[in-house]
Amino acid sequence: MYVWARMARMMATARSRGPYLVGGESRLVFRCLPTDIDFNNHLNNARYMMLADLGRIDIFLRAGLIALARRNGWAPMIGGLQVAYVREIRLWRRFEVVSSIETWEGTSVIGRHRFVLDSGETAAQIMTTGGVYDRRGRRFLDIGEVVAALGRSAEPRPLTESEQLFVASHRELRSSAKRG
Structure with a gap:
């Protein structure tokens, strides 16, 4: 099950976080809920990816990319990711997902998502690569074009x-x- 209620809350509160500027961060606060855990009573590995999605969507929304993509027939897409789990996030624990656009090269953008416990310790880090696909032009856009x-x-x-x-x-x- 996707995190629809959390996405609705993130979208409803996006304006209060202000516009996203390259070099900035998206900070979303969560609590590990019973629907998030696996049999070890900690955050399920798939849930990390879904919550990182919310960090990316927050950035895209606040930067204006979602509106621009809809107008132009573009689709922001993730290409891949790598995760390092350092500490567990136990049931009911509060944590932040701190997301950022780190840099880009050609058609690829590098993003980072840190899962930070309320103690300030990093529980996990996800590095992502992705791009913006132009459906009409059937190509990935140079990220410099997107920024402009x-x-x-x-x-x-x-x-x-x-x-x-x-x-x-x-x-x-x-x-x-x-x-193959």
């Missing part, structure tokens, strides 16, 4: 070593999947 279409002027920073490794690993895994 949003009326922003921002330059990507160089990829860190861990981002370079992630991109290379993702590229190889994707290639392997295509070979």
